[in-house]
Amino acid sequence: MKKKKRRFFVNERLNPNTTPLNYDLFFEPDFKKLAFKGFEKIKINIKKKTKKITLHSKNLKIKKASVEGLKLKIKNFKKQEVVVLYSNTFLTGVVELEISFEGKTGDLKGLYKSDYLNKGEKEQLLTTQFEAADARSAFPCFDEPAFKATFNLSVLISENLEAISNTEIKKTELKKGKKLVIFNQTPVMPTYLLYLGVGKFEFIESSVNGVKVRVYTTPGKLKLAKLPLEYAKKSLAFFEDYFKIKYQLPKLDLIALPDFPAGAMENWGAITFREASFLCDENTPLANKQNSAMIIAHEISHQWFGDLxxxxxxxxxxxxxxxxxxxxxxxxxxxxxxxxxxxxxxxxxxxxxxxxxxxxxxxxxxxxxxxxxxxxxxxxxxxxxxxxxxxxxxxxxxxxxxxxxxxxxxxxxxxxxxxxxxxxxxxxxxxxxxxxxxxxxxxxxxxxxKPGYPVVKVKKSENGFTLTQNRFTLLQDKKDSWSIPIHYQTVEGEGFITLEKNGFIQTTGSWVKLNLNQAGFYRVFYDSASLEELGVLIKKKFLKPVDAWGVENDLFASVRSGRVKLENYLNFIERFCDNVSYPLTDSILSHLSWLLLMARSKVEKTVTSFSLKTLDSIGWRAAPNEDSVNKLLRSKALTLLGLTGNWRAARLAENLFMKLKQKKKIDSNLKNFAIYIKTWFKGDFSELTLMYENELNPVDKIKFLTALGMFNDRKKLLKALAYSESSKVKHQDSFRIPLTVSSNPTGRKLLWPWVRKNWARLKKRNQPGTHFLGDYVAMLGTLDTYKELKELKKFFKNNDRDDIKRTIKETLERVECNAKFKKLNSLN
Missing domain, CATH: 1.10.390.10 (Neutral Protease Domain 2)
Known part of the structure; x- marks a missing residue:
């Protein structure tokens, strides 16, 4: 009987008996054709004799393949993203596989192009993004994290261009007007960490503990690289000390890219960043500088967790x-x-x-x-x-x-x-x-x-407090329990218990604060008497800021889930939370912002009052040497106040915006407020798009673009949504206007019809491998009626995709939660 030929199934893992040891990999990119040629020698270890070798390959044309000089038969499985190479004889042990291939550049994944302006002229660079599974679209490979190997990379490019990879350049050879750049061998690492960048780059350099640290930018942006370089140096030194393990490469490059699908990527020794999230200087708003420092630290920590x-x-x-x-x-x-x-x-x-x-x-x-x-x-x-x-x-x-x-x-x-x-x-x-x-x-x-987390319910009893638990969800309680390490405080002092299903804390006092320092990942719901006692302690500033935040944050969660009425929350913050404290005040401002969207008529008075109290406490304008958190609170409170129609906030925004337009210096921390609230009150579409298109600073450019979703006018918002898909807006940024519209009190109901009408085009443009289509789905999570929920369910029943299935479920549930909240609080 003839043996049935085995099929290779979609998403099947590669054979663990065939593993790569080293890739000797050559690329020759063609900027004009947006294509590339490649050749590789892969040293592989075949642990169990076989006549076939299976690798990942996506949208590549395999020209020829051989092993130890023997020609191999090539069969592509496009849907499965693999290529199977067949030999006439059995293969075993360490062998060398040779493959020549061709491919086209991708769209923000694999090997792709990035456009930018250099002195008004459009130029391009080529760069890579391989996580999670796009190395296979640049070269045939074993594209799973367990298949670690070393890489010897070389690239043939024009003489006027530079090349960057994970390791230092070993040597450069000139060849007929081009140059062959050969890099040192990498450490053992997975395919998703390999990096190649080709273009016109400028860099600044320093060193930390013998490691060269460089920041690369496209021409003309080095002035925005000095601060990120300092953050990088200090982060690298911190992690070497914290982990007590030296950084393993002689250099660390940080590369600012005009086009990038995520915030950053931890390629070993060659970290890539979206320039708008990375570049900054002392004049950049504090929130953006903080974001830059945090992203840099995040990616550098990956050089240990993820790379090593x-x-x-x-x-x-x-x-x-x-x-x-x-x-x-x-x-x-x-x-x-x-x-x-x-x-x-x-x-x-x-x-x-x-x-x-x-x-x-x-x-x-x-x-x-x-x-x-x-x-x-x-x-x-x-x-x-x-x-x-x-x-x-x-x-x-x-x-x-x-x-x-x-x-x-x-x-x-x-x-x-x-x-x-x-x-x-x-x-x-x-x-x-x-x-x-x-x-x-x-x-x-x-x-x-386990999915989810517990909520611990606290009830005052005769000699202390009774504790019970279940799983917390916004829609309904779920029966489940965890072993919860609980650090608590009473009048007697601090204590610690491990809560199984239920428990008891004995005290002679009238209050208890669970989850001290908010170190535990669970919520606490107090009975009304206990909550009242904690409110008094917050007002007296007896509780630490972190614990005051925990009480308020858990209370808001109980409101969102329908366990406590909205009026009770508003009453609590008005009575007990009028002293400015961080992070409590920031948290309340965020919650009031959401409530302004969902329950405007019931909360507008509280929003106005709380915002004014905050501003009166910290000042409407920055004070010399003020606390850094005040800079953040001021912008947030002013923006919220502006959305209530406050004339003073509107006038301040208009004055600041006029100075921005005239290129005069203003408090950089108020740029967002000025642009947003001016747009909300008296936004001019042509004026704002012109400012966006002419802005050269990548951070400010994004602010102007995002503000296009802030018009208090439906026609202008529809115009802005159309503009988001135009050639004026980079693909990576096209979601920003719709995202702003989704939280715009006037515009959020426009977004769902627009997404539904444009779905086919959005789906085609945002292919799997980027998160963008899921972003459009998630934005619909601000809808809040059962009618909209029914429409969404019907639509996505026939319009899902493998990479957005989970996002669809989560978005439908968020909409149901919003509808439930409105119904319980009589807001329909």
Whole structure:
């Protein structure tokens, strides 16, 4: 009987018995044709004899392939993104595979072009973005994180261009008007970390502990590179000290790109950034400088978590991203203590994680993924912010030094290799044991392997407080429980318990504050009497700022989930939260902004009153040497006040905008406010688009573009939405106007009909491999009626795609939550 030929299934993993050892890889890009030719020699180890070799290949034309001089038969499986090479004889052991190939440049993925202006002239550069699965669109390869290998890269380019890769240039050879740039061999690493950039670059350079640190920009932007260089140097020094492991390469390049699909990418030794998120100087608004420092620290921490030690498969993406998020805030707190990044962490990370994980449609931090689309979708607030928050809880449980030593042990043990979460638990257990600490792996694992998180309900009883728990979601309570390490405070002092299903805290006092320092990843709902007691403590500033924030933030979550009426929340902040304190005041301003969108008639008076009190306390204009958080609060309060129609805020915005237009200097921290509120009150479409198109500073350029979604006029907003898809706007930035419209009180109801009408075009333009189509879906999460929910369900039933399935579920649930909130608070 003839043996049935085995099919190769879509998303099937590659054969682990055939592994790469080294890629000798050559590229010859063609700027005019937006194409490239390539040739590679891959040294592979075949552990079990076979007649076929399977590699990933996407949109590449394989010209020829051979192994040890023997020609191979080539068969492409386009849907599966693989190429299978067949031999007439069995292959085994270490062999050398040779492949010549051709390809076309991609759109913000693989090897792609980036356009920019140099002295008014349009120029191009070529750059790469391979994470998660796009190295295969640049060269045939074993495109999975477990297949680590070394790379010897060379590229043939015009003499007037420069090339950048992960390692230093070994040598350059001139060849008939071109030059062959040959790079040193890389460390062992996965394909997604390989980098190649070709174009006209300028750079500034310094060094840290013997490591060259350079910032590359396109021509004319070096003045915006000095501050990022300082952030990079200090971050690198911090992580070498924190991890107690030296950075492993002789150089670290940071490359600012005009076109980039994400904020940044941690290619080993050659980190890439979207220039608008990265470049800055002393005149840049504080929020943008902070964002730059944080992104730089995040990517540099990846040089250890992700690059030196890589997750075995994307299930454990969180081992890369949660740690980078956690570590980046530690670094910035050390580098710029005056910024109070330990407090920013609560707003940027903990709150974002809690909000995302409050959906029934959430996923565990460690989640099973198979398809490329599924992989792309887990680059989200669960893998980043929730995972980071859980790590912070582990740190609080173990102690800061024991936790840090665990990370050192994990990195040292698995350097140049792959790891899973079990390896991390082993390091934690080892260090805990050495210090005489208990370490319950089962308890730790449930925070990573289970979706969601608990809410602890506190009820006053005769001799203390009764505690119960269940899983918190915005739609309904779910029966579930966790082992929760609870740090608490009463009149007697601090205490610690591990809560299983329920528990009791004994005290003679009338109050208890759970989740001290907000170190735990859970919410706390207090009964009305306990909440009243805590409110008094907030007003008296008895509670620490972090704990005051925790009480308010959990209360708002109870309002959003329908467990507490809106009026109760408004009454609480009016009575107890009028003293300006960070992060409490910032949190309330954010919550009032959301309420202004959902319940304008009920909250407008409170929004106006709270914003005015905040501004009267910190001042309408910046004071010399003022606290950095006041600069952020001022802009936020002014913008919110402007949206209520306050004449004073409107006049200030108009005056500042006029100075901007006249190229006069203003408080840079008020640029957003000035542009947004001027547009809201008296926006001129032609004026704003002209300012956007003529602006050369990448940070300010984005501010003008984003403001086009702020018109208080439906016709202008529709015009702005059309403009977002025009050639005037970079593909990577086309989502920004719709995103602003989604939170515009006048415009958010326009977005859904516009997305529905333009869906086919949006879907075609935003192919899998970028997050952009999912962004358009997520923006619809500000809708708030059951009628809209029904329309969305019907539409997406036949208009989904593999890389947006999870986003659709989450968006539908958010809309249902909004509709429920409005119904419960009689807002329809």
């Amino acid at each position: 030690v890589t997750m075995k498969w994307w299930d454990d993406l969180w081992l890369n991203e949660s740690f980078a998020t956690f570590a980046s805030y530690k670094a910035v707190e050390k580098i710029k203590p005056e910024w109070k990044f330990n407090l920013h962490y609560l707003l940027d990370v903990v709150d974002q994680g809690l909000t995302a994980d409050a959906l029934i449609s959430t996923h565990p931090v460690s989640v099973k993924v198979k398809t490329v689309g599924e992989i792309e979708e887990i680059f989200d607030a669960i893998s980043y912010e929730k995972g980071s928050s859980v790590l912070r809880m582990f740190e609080d449980f173990m102690g800061e030094e024991a936790f840090r030593q665990s990370l050192h042990d994990y990195l040292k043990t698995h350097s140049y290799s792959n790891a899973t979460q079990k390896h991390l638990w082993l390091s934690m257990k080892k260090i805990a044991g050495e210090r005489g600490l208990q370490f319950n792996v089962k308890m730790i694992e449930e925070w990573v392997n």
